[in-house]
Amino acid sequence: MVGDGERLPTSEGCDMADGEDFNAKNIAEFRANHGRVGGQFEGAPLLILHTVGARSGEPRTNIMMYLADGERYLVFASNAGGDSHPSWYFNIKADPRVRVEVGDDVFEAEAVEVQGDERDQKYAEQARRYPGFADYERKTTRTIPVVALDRVS
DSSP states (O other): OOOTTOOOOOGGGSOHHHHHHHHHHHHHHHHHTTTOOOGGGTTOOEEEEEEEOTTTOOEEEEEEEOEEETTEEEEEOOGGGOSSOOHHHHHHHHOOEEEEEETTEEEEEEEEEEOHHHHHHHHHHHHHHOTHHHHHHHHOSSOOOEEEEEEOO
16 A cells, blocks of 8 residues: 555656556556556555647546545646646646546546645645655656646536
């Protein structure tokens, strides 16, 4: 089980071919096991985010960690501490209407970037729970966006 102090790998830091393979394998396992994945992500809170490519217009699917925050889910555009935002972030900026899978629950949501003190507090909480996120923040000069996924009816 993933616990405090363990750094979690991320597909965002892989090259394109490896990243697609990584995503596909983990997404298949997630769906087969009602939102649970073993190995390096065992016990981690994961969701699948469906976006539309900002440039391509093609559907895109990413699996990532989240932080539950009341009725919404927070995701972090860490890109493993890289100097640029992950592609899914640009996708939600171009079209904030997304689909989310959490366990067996699939729903439509609006992606809204969290700003200011709230952003700082939520990122700090994620870094406290999963110190790999603190490492990501130290590796880059950019502010890592925090995005709230708000369910729409």
